[in-house]
């Protein structure tokens with residue numbers, strides 16, 4: 552192949568890779584930070600509307616440079632914020648705080664809805680990092696971290712819950728559902744993370760898809776997969 556043709560082929564291949572494979576990753580690169588200019592138009596970046604929002608997004612960005620701990624992706628986090636803000640959520644209950652990234656996405660909404668997040672974490676080290684992240688973002692007043700085994704601790708939650716977010720031990724989702732659905736308000740949402748990867752508990756899937764009291768839709772199936780279930784009115 553003549554040298555010029557070869558060079559053109561290589562350049563074309565590189566361009567295609569950078570504008571498709573890289574840019575179409577649902578979450579962009581994790582360690583090198585976002586490259587907004589390389590994203591496709593539908594993969595827009597979150598744009599802060601004010602200083603408070605910027606502080607939260609900056610804290611998220613910093614946290615995302617560190618160890619991942621299987622925290623939600625940016626795409627999944629933005630969905631959490633959208634659902635909480637559009638439903639005007641006053642009480643979000645999360646199972647699985649980790650280092651607080653999903654909590655920060657919820658906080659973006661809750662500062663506008665006048666709502667609160669109660670989040671549960673069994674690992675004291677992760678709970679401590681989450682506490683720091685919430686302070687850094689200036690949202691510690693919106694969030695209560697409950698440290699301990701959520702299977703026990705959720706008994707202390709007083710409803711009505713607007714959104715229940717399940718993101719801890721996957722085999723425990725059914726137990727959390729059974730314990731908390733009675734205090735989920737009619738019209739409230741159960742958001743379940745990891746409905747594709749790792750393998751979801753079939754008993755939980757059956758519970759949210761075979762019960763006429765619920766309406767469930769599965770979203771973002773190219774990522775970890777998110778199930779959104781409404782408790783019917």
Ligand SMILES: C[S@@+](CC[C@H](N)C(=O)[O-])C[C@H]1O[C@@H](n2cnc3c(N)ncnc32)[C@H](O)[C@@H]1O
Nearest residue numbers: 622623647649652653672673700701718719720
């Ligand atoms: C996937 S991570 C949560 C990620 C977090 N929601 C985020 O996106 O930032 C799951 C977390 O659940 C916690 N966990 C597991 N079993 C738990 C239990 N029984 N009670 C409370 N937390 C638990 C783990 O320690 C871990 O930090």
